[in-house]
Amino acid sequence: MVVRFLLLAFLVFGFGLTRRVNSHEESGEWSCVSNSKEMHIQADFKPGIITLDGCADDWEDIDGSEFSLRPALDPDENHEYKDGKMTVKALHDGNSVFFLLQVDGNYVYSKGDIKKSPSVALMLQIGDNATYHNMGGCKEQKGSCTNKTCKGHEVDLMHFVIGNAIPGRLYGGGDSSFGPLVDAYAWNPHCRYLNGMGPSGNHSSGQNNWKGAWWHSSFADNSGCSVHN
Template sequence: MLPNLFLVLVLLFARVYSHEESGPWTCESGSEIRVESEFEPGVITLDGHADDWKDIDGSHFSLLLALDPDAENEFNGGKMTVKSVHDGRDIFFLLQVDGDYAYSNGEGNKCPSVALMFQIGDDASYHNMGGCEEHTTSCTNKTCKGHEVDIMHFSIGNAIPGRLYGGNPVDNRDGNGGDRFGHLVDLYAWNPHCRYLDGNGPSDSVNDSSAQNDWKGAWWHSSFTVHSGFVEDESPYAENGKKGTYFFEFSRPLRTMDHLQQDVQFTIGGSSKMSVAFWYPIDGQPWHGSGHYSVNCDWVPIDISQGSSLSVKSVDPTSSSSWNVASAFSLILSVAALCVSVFASYRVFHPNSVPFTPMENL
Protein backbone atom coordinates (compact mmCIF):
# COMPACT_ATOMS: atom_id res chain seq x y z
CA MET A 1 0.00 0.00 0.00
CA LEU A 2 2.69 2.50 1.05
CA PRO A 3 4.94 1.96 -2.01
CA ASN A 4 1.95 2.58 -4.28
CA LEU A 5 1.04 5.69 -2.32
CA PHE A 6 4.59 6.98 -2.59
CA LEU A 7 4.58 6.37 -6.35
CA VAL A 8 1.34 8.35 -6.71
CA LEU A 9 2.82 11.22 -4.70
CA VAL A 10 6.01 11.21 -6.77
CA LEU A 11 4.01 11.37 -9.99
CA LEU A 12 1.92 14.20 -8.58
CA PHE A 13 5.03 16.19 -7.67
CA ALA A 14 6.49 15.51 -11.09
CA ARG A 15 3.44 17.13 -12.69
CA VAL A 16 3.53 20.03 -10.28
CA TYR A 17 7.19 20.94 -10.42
CA SER A 18 8.40 19.97 -13.90
CA HIS A 19 10.31 22.80 -15.54
CA GLU A 20 10.60 22.93 -19.29
CA GLU A 21 12.33 26.16 -20.23
CA SER A 22 12.53 27.07 -23.89
CA GLY A 23 15.16 29.83 -23.79
CA PRO A 24 17.82 31.60 -21.69
CA TRP A 25 16.76 32.66 -18.23
CA THR A 26 16.47 36.38 -17.47
CA CYS A 27 15.26 38.06 -14.29
CA GLU A 28 14.77 41.68 -13.29
CA SER A 29 13.92 41.62 -9.59
CA GLY A 30 13.30 44.73 -7.51
CA SER A 31 15.57 44.97 -4.48
CA GLU A 32 12.76 46.56 -2.43
CA ILE A 33 10.59 43.43 -2.59
CA ARG A 34 10.36 41.67 0.78
CA VAL A 35 7.98 40.11 3.32
CA GLU A 36 7.84 41.13 6.99
CA SER A 37 6.88 38.59 9.65
CA GLU A 38 5.86 40.65 12.67
CA PHE A 39 5.73 39.41 16.28
CA GLU A 40 1.98 39.05 16.98
CA PRO A 41 1.31 36.39 19.64
CA GLY A 42 -2.20 35.05 20.14
CA VAL A 43 -3.69 36.73 17.06
CA ILE A 44 -4.07 34.05 14.36
CA THR A 45 -6.43 31.08 14.33
CA LEU A 46 -5.51 28.59 11.61
CA ASP A 47 -8.87 28.02 9.89
CA GLY A 48 -8.58 29.49 6.38
CA HIS A 49 -10.49 32.65 7.33
CA ALA A 50 -8.76 36.00 6.97
CA ASP A 51 -10.73 38.05 9.52
CA ASP A 52 -7.93 37.87 12.09
CA TRP A 53 -5.41 39.18 9.53
CA LYS A 54 -7.22 42.45 8.78
CA ASP A 55 -4.90 44.62 10.91
CA ILE A 56 -1.70 42.98 9.64
CA ASP A 57 0.15 44.59 6.75
CA GLY A 58 0.95 42.48 3.71
CA SER A 59 3.16 42.56 0.63
CA HIS A 60 1.50 42.70 -2.78
CA PHE A 61 2.95 40.85 -5.77
CA SER A 62 2.10 40.54 -9.43
CA LEU A 63 1.77 36.87 -10.40
CA LEU A 64 3.91 36.15 -13.45
CA LEU A 65 4.54 32.86 -15.20
CA ALA A 66 7.52 31.24 -13.50
CA LEU A 67 9.21 30.20 -16.74
CA ASP A 68 8.41 33.41 -18.62
CA PRO A 69 8.15 36.27 -16.10
CA ASP A 70 6.96 38.88 -18.57
CA ALA A 71 4.29 41.43 -17.61
CA GLU A 72 2.11 40.40 -20.55
CA ASN A 73 1.74 36.95 -18.92
CA GLU A 74 0.48 38.26 -15.58
CA PHE A 75 -2.32 36.30 -13.90
CA ASN A 76 -5.56 38.03 -14.86
CA GLY A 77 -7.18 37.50 -11.46
CA GLY A 78 -5.01 40.17 -9.87
CA LYS A 79 -2.11 40.47 -7.47
CA MET A 80 -1.33 38.11 -4.62
CA THR A 81 -1.10 39.44 -1.06
CA VAL A 82 1.35 37.66 1.22
CA LYS A 83 1.15 38.21 4.99
CA SER A 84 3.19 36.68 7.77
CA VAL A 85 3.41 36.84 11.57
CA HIS A 86 5.03 34.75 14.27
CA ASP A 87 4.33 34.23 17.96
CA GLY A 88 7.84 33.31 19.04
CA ARG A 89 7.21 29.61 18.46
CA ASP A 90 5.30 29.23 15.17
CA ILE A 91 5.35 31.25 11.96
CA PHE A 92 2.09 31.88 10.07
CA PHE A 93 1.43 32.74 6.43
CA LEU A 94 -1.65 34.01 4.58
CA LEU A 95 -1.81 33.94 0.78
CA GLN A 96 -4.71 35.92 -0.67
CA VAL A 97 -5.53 36.11 -4.38
CA ASP A 98 -8.66 37.01 -6.35
CA GLY A 99 -10.00 34.27 -8.57
CA ASP A 100 -13.31 32.85 -9.80
CA TYR A 101 -14.23 29.78 -7.83
CA ALA A 102 -12.92 26.61 -9.49
CA TYR A 103 -13.14 23.24 -7.78
CA SER A 104 -13.35 19.66 -8.96
CA ASN A 105 -13.28 17.12 -6.15
CA GLY A 106 -10.41 14.67 -6.50
CA GLU A 107 -8.86 16.43 -9.51
CA GLY A 108 -6.03 18.54 -8.19
CA ASN A 109 -5.08 20.13 -11.51
CA LYS A 110 -8.61 21.46 -11.95
CA CYS A 111 -8.37 23.33 -8.64
CA PRO A 112 -6.05 26.14 -7.55
CA SER A 113 -2.85 25.02 -5.88
CA VAL A 114 -0.10 26.84 -3.98
CA ALA A 115 3.45 26.22 -2.81
CA LEU A 116 5.98 27.95 -0.59
CA MET A 117 9.70 27.47 -1.24
CA PHE A 118 12.56 28.50 1.06
CA GLN A 119 16.32 28.54 0.68
CA ILE A 120 18.15 26.10 2.97
CA GLY A 121 21.64 25.72 1.48
CA ASP A 122 23.77 28.81 0.98
CA ASP A 123 24.18 27.99 -2.72
CA ALA A 124 20.52 27.18 -3.37
CA SER A 125 19.11 29.38 -6.13
CA TYR A 126 15.48 30.24 -6.79
CA HIS A 127 15.97 29.37 -10.44
CA ASN A 128 15.91 25.62 -11.05
CA MET A 129 14.69 24.93 -7.52
CA GLY A 130 18.06 24.88 -5.81
CA GLY A 131 20.16 24.87 -8.95
CA CYS A 132 22.15 21.67 -8.45
CA GLU A 133 23.48 20.56 -11.86
CA GLU A 134 23.39 16.84 -11.08
CA HIS A 135 20.81 14.56 -12.72
CA THR A 136 18.27 12.26 -11.13
CA THR A 137 20.70 9.35 -11.02
CA SER A 138 23.57 11.36 -9.54
CA CYS A 139 22.02 13.88 -7.14
CA THR A 140 22.67 13.07 -3.47
CA ASN A 141 23.09 15.00 -0.25
CA LYS A 142 26.83 15.00 -1.03
CA THR A 143 26.90 15.84 -4.75
CA CYS A 144 24.26 18.57 -4.28
CA LYS A 145 25.31 19.77 -0.83
CA GLY A 146 24.48 23.45 -0.35
CA HIS A 147 21.67 23.48 -2.94
CA GLU A 148 18.84 22.34 -0.64
CA VAL A 149 15.46 24.09 -0.77
CA ASP A 150 12.45 23.48 1.47
CA ILE A 151 9.02 23.21 -0.21
CA MET A 152 5.47 23.12 1.12
CA HIS A 153 2.87 22.25 -1.52
CA PHE A 154 -0.91 22.29 -1.02
CA SER A 155 -3.13 20.74 -3.68
CA ILE A 156 -6.72 21.33 -2.54
CA GLY A 157 -8.51 18.77 -4.75
CA ASN A 158 -9.11 16.50 -1.73
CA ALA A 159 -9.19 19.16 0.99
CA ILE A 160 -12.41 20.35 2.64
CA PRO A 161 -12.52 24.16 3.07
CA GLY A 162 -11.75 25.33 6.60
CA ARG A 163 -10.34 21.97 7.72
CA LEU A 164 -6.72 21.48 8.78
CA TYR A 165 -4.34 19.40 6.68
CA GLY A 166 -0.63 18.72 6.66
CA GLY A 167 1.28 16.93 9.40
CA ASN A 168 -0.72 14.01 10.81
CA PRO A 169 0.11 11.06 13.10
CA VAL A 170 -0.25 8.46 10.32
CA ASP A 171 2.34 9.89 7.91
CA ASN A 172 4.61 11.24 10.65
CA ARG A 173 4.67 7.75 12.18
CA ASP A 174 6.12 6.52 8.89
CA GLY A 175 8.83 9.18 9.06
CA ASN A 176 8.01 11.25 5.97
CA GLY A 177 6.55 14.60 4.99
CA GLY A 178 3.47 13.25 3.24
CA ASP A 179 -0.21 14.01 3.81
CA ARG A 180 -2.45 11.27 2.46
CA PHE A 181 -5.61 13.16 3.45
CA GLY A 182 -5.27 16.64 1.95
CA HIS A 183 -1.97 16.64 0.01
CA LEU A 184 -0.43 19.45 2.04
CA VAL A 185 3.06 17.99 1.87
CA ASP A 186 6.53 18.83 3.16
CA LEU A 187 9.30 18.34 0.59
CA TYR A 188 12.89 19.25 -0.12
CA ALA A 189 14.73 19.48 -3.44
CA TRP A 190 18.10 20.16 -5.07
CA ASN A 191 16.66 20.84 -8.54
CA PRO A 192 13.35 20.17 -10.36
CA HIS A 193 14.36 16.56 -11.06
CA CYS A 194 15.64 15.74 -7.57
CA ARG A 195 12.84 16.41 -5.07
CA TYR A 196 11.54 14.17 -2.34
CA LEU A 197 9.19 14.02 0.59
CA ASP A 198 11.00 14.84 3.83
CA GLY A 199 12.48 11.59 5.11
CA ASN A 200 12.84 10.08 1.63
CA GLY A 201 15.60 10.47 -0.92
CA PRO A 202 17.76 8.79 -3.51
CA SER A 203 18.07 5.05 -3.06
CA ASP A 204 21.67 5.27 -1.86
CA SER A 205 21.12 8.12 0.61
CA VAL A 206 20.91 7.64 4.35
CA ASN A 207 17.68 8.83 5.94
CA ASP A 208 16.24 8.38 9.40
CA SER A 209 12.74 7.96 10.79
CA SER A 210 12.72 11.33 12.59
CA ALA A 211 11.47 13.20 9.49
CA GLN A 212 7.93 14.50 9.51
CA ASN A 213 5.55 17.02 7.99
CA ASP A 214 5.87 20.17 10.12
CA TRP A 215 3.28 22.20 8.17
CA LYS A 216 -0.43 22.68 8.81
CA GLY A 217 -2.86 24.66 6.68
CA ALA A 218 -6.37 25.37 5.48
CA TRP A 219 -8.09 27.12 2.57
CA TRP A 220 -11.25 29.15 1.96
CA HIS A 221 -13.05 31.14 -0.75
CA SER A 222 -15.06 34.30 -0.14
CA SER A 223 -18.04 33.02 -2.15
CA PHE A 224 -18.88 30.42 0.52
CA THR A 225 -22.07 31.18 2.39
CA VAL A 226 -21.56 28.56 5.12
CA HIS A 227 -19.19 29.57 7.90
CA SER A 228 -19.93 26.89 10.47
CA GLY A 229 -17.91 24.32 8.55
CA PHE A 230 -18.22 21.98 5.56
CA VAL A 231 -18.15 18.21 5.25
CA GLU A 232 -16.99 16.25 2.23
CA ASP A 233 -20.52 15.41 1.07
CA GLU A 234 -21.12 19.12 0.39
CA SER A 235 -18.49 19.24 -2.37
CA PRO A 236 -18.05 21.33 -4.56
CA TYR A 237 -19.01 23.75 -1.70
CA ALA A 238 -19.97 26.61 -4.06
CA GLU A 239 -20.94 27.21 -7.67
CA ASN A 240 -18.01 27.16 -10.07
CA GLY A 241 -17.33 30.51 -11.72
CA LYS A 242 -18.41 32.66 -8.75
CA LYS A 243 -16.22 35.69 -8.31
CA GLY A 244 -14.33 36.00 -5.07
CA THR A 245 -11.03 35.61 -3.30
CA TYR A 246 -9.02 32.53 -2.34
CA PHE A 247 -7.35 32.36 1.06
CA PHE A 248 -4.60 29.89 1.94
CA GLU A 249 -3.39 29.87 5.54
CA PHE A 250 -0.38 27.96 6.88
CA SER A 251 1.76 27.56 9.99
CA ARG A 252 4.96 25.80 10.97
CA PRO A 253 7.31 25.91 13.96
CA LEU A 254 10.13 28.40 13.56
CA ARG A 255 12.57 25.61 14.37
CA THR A 256 12.06 21.93 13.57
CA MET A 257 13.78 18.69 14.62
CA ASP A 258 15.17 18.15 11.13
CA HIS A 259 18.43 16.20 11.16
CA LEU A 260 18.88 15.92 7.40
CA GLN A 261 19.01 19.49 6.01
CA GLN A 262 15.44 19.19 4.69
CA ASP A 263 13.71 22.04 6.60
CA VAL A 264 14.49 25.74 6.65
CA GLN A 265 15.19 27.00 10.18
CA PHE A 266 13.83 30.47 11.02
CA THR A 267 15.57 32.75 13.53
CA ILE A 268 13.87 35.59 15.40
CA GLY A 269 15.57 38.80 14.32
CA GLY A 270 17.01 37.06 11.26
CA SER A 271 16.14 36.89 7.58
CA SER A 272 15.44 34.01 5.18
CA LYS A 273 14.67 33.72 1.47
CA MET A 274 11.34 32.51 0.10
CA SER A 275 9.11 32.29 -2.95
CA VAL A 276 5.43 31.57 -3.60
CA ALA A 277 3.95 29.61 -6.51
CA PHE A 278 0.33 29.54 -7.67
CA TRP A 279 -1.46 27.24 -10.12
CA TYR A 280 -4.90 28.01 -11.54
CA PRO A 281 -7.11 26.24 -14.13
CA ILE A 282 -7.43 29.04 -16.68
CA ASP A 283 -10.80 28.92 -18.52
CA GLY A 284 -11.53 25.64 -16.76
CA GLN A 285 -8.58 23.90 -18.40
CA PRO A 286 -6.37 21.77 -16.12
CA TRP A 287 -3.08 23.42 -15.32
CA HIS A 288 0.19 21.69 -16.18
CA GLY A 289 3.18 21.38 -13.90
CA SER A 290 5.45 24.03 -15.39
CA GLY A 291 2.60 26.50 -15.93
CA HIS A 292 2.57 27.98 -12.45
CA TYR A 293 2.78 31.65 -11.54
CA SER A 294 5.29 33.10 -9.09
CA VAL A 295 5.47 36.24 -6.95
CA ASN A 296 8.95 37.07 -8.25
CA CYS A 297 11.65 35.75 -10.57
CA ASP A 298 14.12 35.47 -7.69
CA TRP A 299 14.14 34.91 -3.94
CA VAL A 300 12.06 37.27 -1.80
CA PRO A 301 13.63 38.12 1.59
CA ILE A 302 11.47 37.46 4.65
CA ASP A 303 12.44 39.23 7.88
CA ILE A 304 11.47 37.61 11.20
CA SER A 305 10.84 40.56 13.51
CA GLN A 306 11.90 40.57 17.16
CA GLY A 307 8.85 42.60 18.11
CA SER A 308 8.66 45.64 20.39
CA SER A 309 8.40 43.53 23.52
CA LEU A 310 11.60 41.65 22.64
CA SER A 311 13.83 44.45 21.36
CA VAL A 312 16.31 46.39 23.48
CA LYS A 313 15.29 50.03 23.72
CA SER A 314 17.32 53.05 24.83
CA VAL A 315 16.45 54.51 28.23
CA ASP A 316 15.67 58.22 28.19
CA PRO A 317 16.79 60.41 31.16
CA THR A 318 13.22 61.24 32.22
CA SER A 319 12.16 57.64 32.58
CA SER A 320 15.50 56.87 34.31
CA SER A 321 14.89 59.61 36.92
CA SER A 322 11.36 58.37 37.55
CA TRP A 323 12.71 54.88 38.01
CA ASN A 324 15.33 56.09 40.53
CA VAL A 325 12.69 57.88 42.63
CA ALA A 326 10.42 54.84 42.58
CA SER A 327 13.33 52.58 43.49
CA ALA A 328 14.32 54.79 46.47
CA PHE A 329 10.75 54.89 47.74
CA SER A 330 10.46 51.12 47.45
CA LEU A 331 13.73 50.71 49.35
CA ILE A 332 12.48 52.91 52.21
CA LEU A 333 9.26 50.93 52.48
CA SER A 334 11.21 47.67 52.46
CA VAL A 335 13.51 48.82 55.29
CA ALA A 336 10.54 50.03 57.34
CA ALA A 337 8.76 46.72 56.85
CA LEU A 338 11.89 44.87 57.93
CA CYS A 339 12.17 46.93 61.12
CA VAL A 340 8.52 46.29 61.99
CA SER A 341 9.03 42.57 61.43
CA VAL A 342 12.11 42.48 63.71
CA PHE A 343 10.29 44.40 66.45
CA ALA A 344 7.24 42.13 66.26
CA SER A 345 9.43 39.03 66.44
CA TYR A 346 11.25 40.38 69.49
CA ARG A 347 7.99 41.06 71.32
CA VAL A 348 6.73 37.56 70.55
CA PHE A 349 9.81 35.74 71.79
CA HIS A 350 10.71 38.18 74.62
CA PRO A 351 7.41 39.25 76.30
CA ASN A 352 7.50 41.71 79.23
CA SER A 353 7.50 39.50 82.38
CA VAL A 354 5.53 40.55 85.51
CA PRO A 355 7.31 39.63 88.82
CA PHE A 356 5.49 37.06 90.96
CA THR A 357 4.33 38.34 94.35
CA PRO A 358 3.19 35.75 96.90
CA MET A 359 -0.19 36.39 98.52
CA GLU A 360 1.28 36.59 102.03
CA ASN A 361 3.43 39.49 101.01
CA LEU A 362 0.49 41.59 99.92
Protein backbone atom coordinates in the same frame (compact mmCIF):
# COMPACT_ATOMS: atom_id res chain seq x y z
CA MET B 1 11.15 26.11 14.61
CA VAL B 2 7.86 24.55 13.54
CA VAL B 3 6.45 26.33 10.50
CA ARG B 4 2.70 26.56 10.07
CA PHE B 5 0.77 27.84 7.12
CA LEU B 6 -2.60 29.51 6.66
CA LEU B 7 -4.03 29.40 3.16
CA LEU B 8 -7.05 31.49 2.18
CA ALA B 9 -6.87 31.37 -1.59
CA PHE B 10 -4.59 29.76 -4.07
CA LEU B 11 -2.17 30.15 -6.93
CA VAL B 12 -2.64 27.61 -9.72
CA PHE B 13 0.59 25.63 -9.75
CA GLY B 14 0.76 22.39 -11.78
CA PHE B 15 2.81 20.26 -9.42
CA GLY B 16 1.87 16.62 -8.75
CA LEU B 17 3.80 15.23 -5.79
CA THR B 18 4.43 11.50 -5.63
CA ARG B 19 7.41 9.66 -4.18
CA ARG B 20 9.52 11.53 -6.69
CA VAL B 21 8.27 14.68 -8.41
CA ASN B 22 8.43 14.98 -12.18
CA SER B 23 10.41 18.02 -13.26
CA HIS B 24 9.37 20.73 -15.66
CA GLU B 25 11.33 22.04 -18.62
CA GLU B 26 11.58 25.76 -19.27
CA SER B 27 10.91 27.15 -22.72
CA GLY B 28 14.11 29.21 -22.81
CA GLU B 29 16.78 31.00 -20.82
CA TRP B 30 15.45 32.98 -17.88
CA SER B 31 16.76 34.09 -14.53
CA CYS B 32 15.56 35.90 -11.45
CA VAL B 33 17.70 38.21 -9.33
CA SER B 34 15.96 38.96 -6.05
CA ASN B 35 18.35 41.22 -4.16
CA SER B 36 15.84 44.06 -3.84
CA LYS B 37 14.39 44.98 -0.46
CA GLU B 38 10.98 44.96 -2.13
CA MET B 39 11.25 41.18 -2.48
CA HIS B 40 11.52 40.60 1.27
CA ILE B 41 8.55 39.77 3.51
CA GLN B 42 8.77 40.78 7.16
CA ALA B 43 7.16 38.60 9.84
CA ASP B 44 6.40 40.70 12.95
CA PHE B 45 6.04 39.25 16.43
CA LYS B 46 2.31 39.04 17.24
CA PRO B 47 1.54 36.06 19.49
CA GLY B 48 -1.89 34.58 20.03
CA ILE B 49 -3.89 36.27 17.25
CA ILE B 50 -3.94 33.69 14.42
CA THR B 51 -6.23 30.65 14.25
CA LEU B 52 -5.50 28.15 11.47
CA ASP B 53 -9.03 27.87 10.10
CA GLY B 54 -8.83 29.53 6.68
CA CYS B 55 -10.59 32.72 7.81
CA ALA B 56 -9.03 36.07 6.93
CA ASP B 57 -10.44 38.02 9.89
CA ASP B 58 -7.35 37.56 12.09
CA TRP B 59 -5.18 39.18 9.41
CA GLU B 60 -7.12 42.41 8.83
CA ASP B 61 -4.64 44.61 10.72
CA ILE B 62 -1.51 42.92 9.33
CA ASP B 63 0.29 44.63 6.45
CA GLY B 64 0.94 42.53 3.36
CA SER B 65 3.02 42.62 0.19
CA GLU B 66 1.60 42.30 -3.31
CA PHE B 67 3.21 40.29 -6.10
CA SER B 68 2.35 39.77 -9.75
CA LEU B 69 1.51 36.23 -10.83
CA ARG B 70 3.21 34.94 -13.97
CA PRO B 71 3.59 31.45 -15.47
CA ALA B 72 6.62 29.61 -14.10
CA LEU B 73 7.80 28.44 -17.53
CA ASP B 74 7.26 31.71 -19.39
CA PRO B 75 7.25 34.61 -16.89
CA ASP B 76 6.72 37.38 -19.44
CA GLU B 77 4.70 40.35 -18.16
CA ASN B 78 2.31 39.92 -21.10
CA HIS B 79 1.22 36.60 -19.56
CA GLU B 80 0.60 38.04 -16.11
CA TYR B 81 -2.56 36.99 -14.24
CA LYS B 82 -5.05 39.78 -15.03
CA ASP B 83 -7.60 39.51 -12.19
CA GLY B 84 -5.34 40.85 -9.46
CA LYS B 85 -2.18 40.46 -7.42
CA MET B 86 -1.23 37.84 -4.87
CA THR B 87 -1.10 39.26 -1.34
CA VAL B 88 1.32 37.64 1.11
CA LYS B 89 1.32 38.34 4.85
CA ALA B 90 3.51 36.83 7.57
CA LEU B 91 3.98 36.96 11.33
CA HIS B 92 5.36 34.79 14.12
CA ASP B 93 4.64 34.04 17.77
CA GLY B 94 8.18 33.14 18.86
CA ASN B 95 7.65 29.46 18.04
CA SER B 96 5.77 29.21 14.74
CA VAL B 97 5.74 31.31 11.56
CA PHE B 98 2.34 31.98 9.95
CA PHE B 99 1.70 32.89 6.31
CA LEU B 100 -1.40 34.10 4.51
CA LEU B 101 -1.66 33.88 0.72
CA GLN B 102 -4.64 35.54 -0.92
CA VAL B 103 -5.45 35.81 -4.64
CA ASP B 104 -8.32 37.79 -6.15
CA GLY B 105 -10.30 36.45 -9.08
CA ASN B 106 -12.91 33.96 -10.18
CA TYR B 107 -13.13 30.74 -8.22
CA VAL B 108 -12.38 27.57 -10.21
CA TYR B 109 -12.72 24.24 -8.44
CA SER B 110 -13.64 20.64 -9.33
CA LYS B 111 -14.13 18.63 -6.15
CA GLY B 112 -12.10 15.45 -6.06
CA ASP B 113 -10.12 16.18 -9.24
CA ILE B 114 -6.63 17.44 -8.42
CA LYS B 115 -5.97 18.17 -12.11
CA LYS B 116 -8.90 20.62 -12.20
CA SER B 117 -8.42 22.26 -8.81
CA PRO B 118 -6.13 25.08 -7.71
CA SER B 119 -3.07 24.36 -5.63
CA VAL B 120 -0.32 26.39 -4.01
CA ALA B 121 3.36 25.89 -3.23
CA LEU B 122 5.80 27.80 -1.05
CA MET B 123 9.58 27.47 -1.30
CA LEU B 124 11.99 28.51 1.46
CA GLN B 125 15.78 28.76 1.22
CA ILE B 126 17.61 26.29 3.46
CA GLY B 127 21.13 25.96 2.01
CA ASP B 128 23.43 28.98 1.86
CA ASN B 129 23.87 28.58 -1.91
CA ALA B 130 20.23 27.84 -2.76
CA THR B 131 18.67 30.11 -5.39
CA TYR B 132 15.07 31.03 -6.14
CA HIS B 133 15.47 30.25 -9.83
CA ASN B 134 15.89 26.54 -10.62
CA MET B 135 14.55 25.57 -7.20
CA GLY B 136 17.86 25.57 -5.35
CA GLY B 137 20.10 25.82 -8.39
CA CYS B 138 22.17 22.63 -8.08
CA LYS B 139 23.79 21.78 -11.45
CA GLU B 140 23.49 18.01 -11.00
CA GLN B 141 20.89 16.04 -12.95
CA LYS B 142 18.55 13.19 -12.04
CA GLY B 143 20.58 10.26 -10.78
CA SER B 144 23.54 12.33 -9.60
CA CYS B 145 21.95 14.78 -7.17
CA THR B 146 22.53 13.80 -3.54
CA ASN B 147 23.00 15.56 -0.23
CA LYS B 148 26.74 15.54 -0.98
CA THR B 149 26.85 16.61 -4.64
CA CYS B 150 24.19 19.31 -4.07
CA LYS B 151 25.18 20.34 -0.55
CA GLY B 152 24.20 23.95 0.15
CA HIS B 153 21.43 24.08 -2.49
CA GLU B 154 18.60 22.72 -0.32
CA VAL B 155 15.16 24.34 -0.41
CA ASP B 156 12.08 23.41 1.61
CA LEU B 157 8.76 23.05 -0.23
CA MET B 158 5.16 23.09 0.97
CA HIS B 159 2.52 21.93 -1.52
CA PHE B 160 -1.24 22.09 -0.89
CA VAL B 161 -3.75 20.55 -3.35
CA ILE B 162 -7.40 21.28 -2.54
CA GLY B 163 -9.05 18.63 -4.76
CA ASN B 164 -10.41 16.71 -1.75
CA ALA B 165 -9.55 19.21 1.00
CA ILE B 166 -12.55 20.45 2.99
CA PRO B 167 -12.69 24.27 3.40
CA GLY B 168 -11.74 25.35 6.92
CA ARG B 169 -10.28 21.98 7.94
CA LEU B 170 -6.68 21.84 9.17
CA TYR B 171 -4.31 19.70 7.09
CA GLY B 172 -0.64 18.75 7.31
CA GLY B 173 1.62 17.50 10.07
CA GLY B 174 2.78 13.94 10.67
CA ASP B 175 3.68 11.65 7.77
CA SER B 176 4.60 13.76 4.74
CA SER B 177 3.48 11.15 2.18
CA PHE B 178 -0.27 11.40 2.85
CA GLY B 179 -2.94 14.07 2.56
CA PRO B 180 -3.44 17.17 0.41
CA LEU B 181 -0.75 19.23 2.18
CA VAL B 182 2.74 17.73 1.99
CA ASP B 183 6.29 18.71 2.93
CA ALA B 184 9.09 18.22 0.40
CA TYR B 185 12.68 19.23 -0.31
CA ALA B 186 14.64 19.89 -3.49
CA TRP B 187 18.02 20.86 -4.94
CA ASN B 188 16.67 21.68 -8.43
CA PRO B 189 13.49 20.96 -10.47
CA HIS B 190 14.82 17.50 -11.43
CA CYS B 191 15.52 16.49 -7.83
CA ARG B 192 12.41 17.01 -5.69
CA TYR B 193 11.33 14.53 -3.04
CA LEU B 194 8.87 14.17 -0.21
CA ASN B 195 10.49 14.34 3.22
CA GLY B 196 11.79 10.92 4.18
CA MET B 197 11.94 9.73 0.56
CA GLY B 198 14.70 10.18 -1.95
CA PRO B 199 18.02 8.86 -3.29
CA SER B 200 20.02 6.38 -1.27
CA GLY B 201 22.20 8.09 1.29
CA ASN B 202 19.88 11.03 1.91
CA HIS B 203 18.58 11.37 5.44
CA SER B 204 15.31 13.05 6.38
CA SER B 205 13.00 12.57 9.34
CA GLY B 206 10.02 12.33 7.00
CA GLN B 207 7.84 14.54 9.16
CA ASN B 208 5.57 17.24 7.77
CA ASN B 209 6.00 20.44 9.80
CA TRP B 210 3.55 22.44 7.69
CA LYS B 211 -0.10 22.91 8.61
CA GLY B 212 -2.73 24.84 6.69
CA ALA B 213 -6.36 25.51 5.85
CA TRP B 214 -8.14 27.19 2.95
CA TRP B 215 -11.32 29.17 2.34
CA HIS B 216 -12.99 31.21 -0.37
CA SER B 217 -15.18 34.29 0.05
CA SER B 218 -17.78 32.94 -2.42
CA PHE B 219 -18.82 30.18 0.00
CA ALA B 220 -21.98 30.51 2.07
CA ASP B 221 -20.68 31.32 5.54
CA ASN B 222 -21.61 28.70 8.12
CA SER B 223 -18.33 28.63 10.03
CA GLY B 224 -17.97 32.08 11.54
CA CYS B 225 -15.75 33.42 8.76
CA SER B 226 -16.59 36.94 7.68
CA VAL B 227 -17.21 37.40 3.96
CA HIS B 228 -15.49 40.51 2.59
CA ASN B 229 -16.48 42.02 -0.74
